[in-house]
Amino acid sequence: SFPVTDQVSVNGGGLAIGTYRGTITVSSSGAANTPFTIPVTLTIAATPAGTVSAVVNGASFASNTPVAIGALVSIFGLGIGPVTGVPSSGVPLPTTLANISVTIGGKAAPLLFVSSGQINCQVPFEIAGQTTAPVVVTNTSTLTQTPATNVSLSASSPGIFTVVINGTTQGAILNQDFSFNTPANPAHHGDVVQIFATGQGAVANAPADGAIATGGTSTTPVTPVVLIGNQPATVQFSGLAPGFVGLWQVNANVPAGAASGSAVSVQIVLNGAISNTTTLAVQ
Numbered sequence: 001s002f003p004v005t006d007q008v009s010v011n012g013g014g015l016a017i018g019t020y021r022g023t024i025t026v027s028s029s030g031a032a033n034t035p036f037t038i039p040v041t042l043t044i045a046a047t048p049a050g051t052v053s054a055v056v057n058g059a060s061f062a063s064n065t066p067v068a069i070g071a072l073v074s075i076f077g078l079g080i081g082p083v084t085g086v087p088s089s090g091v092p093l094p095t096t097l098a099n100i101s102v103t104i105g106g107k108a109a110p111l112l113f114v115s116s117g118q119i120n121c122q123v124p125f126e127i128a129g130q131t132t133a134p135v136v137v138t139n140t141s142t143l144t145q146t147p148a149t150n151v152s153l154s155a156s157s158p159g160i161f162t163v164v165i166n167g168t169t170q171g172a173i174l175n176q177d178f179s180f181n182t183p184a185n186p187a188h189h190g191d192v193v194q195i196f197a198t199g200q201g202a203v204a205n206a207p208a209d210g211a212i213a214t215g216g217t218s219t220t221p222v223t224p225v226v227l228i229g230n231q232p233a234t235v236q237f238s239g240l241a242p243g244f245v246g247l248w249q250v251n252a253n254v255p256a257g258a259a260s261g262s263a264v265s266v267q268i269v270l271n272g273a274i275s276n277t278t279t280l281a282v283q
Helices: none
Strands: 018-026 036-044 051-057 072-078 100-104 111-114 118-122 132-139 149-152 162-165 168-171 192-198 225-228 231-233 235-240 248-253 261-270 278-282
Touching (some): 051 132, 051 149, 072 132, 168 261, 192 261
Antiparallel strands (some): 018 036, 072 118, 100 132, 132 149, 162 168, 192 248, 225 231, 235 248
């Protein structure tokens, strides 16, 4: 007999992360010891790809602060998504977008936007009670994962969204008539303004992760403190904004004692956590 050398290769494309086992059967006509089998083990492992540098409140971008369940957050890093950013196209929000998925505390996070340097998503309500949670970004097409990055969690971590109107940055706030608050369209003392934020934490009647809130019933168990011009405002409503995912709406009266001006300070305090400072115009 003559020695025979052969090669066998495996195409692992499309296989999920895990261990696969099989056999190779070799047979030869006229040989007494054939056929015989050779056991084969193939392991598809997730290799590190990209790095996460920060997980922050999606409104304030405050560094070194906890985030809260149900909130919108931004994940910053390098090589964590597609070069050209991809937004989600509808609700409920997907948990895989452009081959990118995110887990926070082992739970799939609904995705609003993915790119190589930034991912916007919602913190799952299911991880309530945890004080820290690992964040992992997975590319499902290349079977690669970022190393786990731990983020701190707290009951609330308020952050007020800002908008740029006519070159001026101010709070994302609507006047009593639902028009945008601007220096040219100010609120008046006693008016109810709608402040849009995130980081409220647990709510009553919480919608499913990635689903919109409906009916104005997903309210915070605790009424926040709203400071307008450093004066406490009467809060009329605090809960998830109907028709949106993870958006916190706080309706409050502009205090009679608040200052007038084009940039009056606004803050929200909930469960001892203080938001970033934004502004609104008051006449």
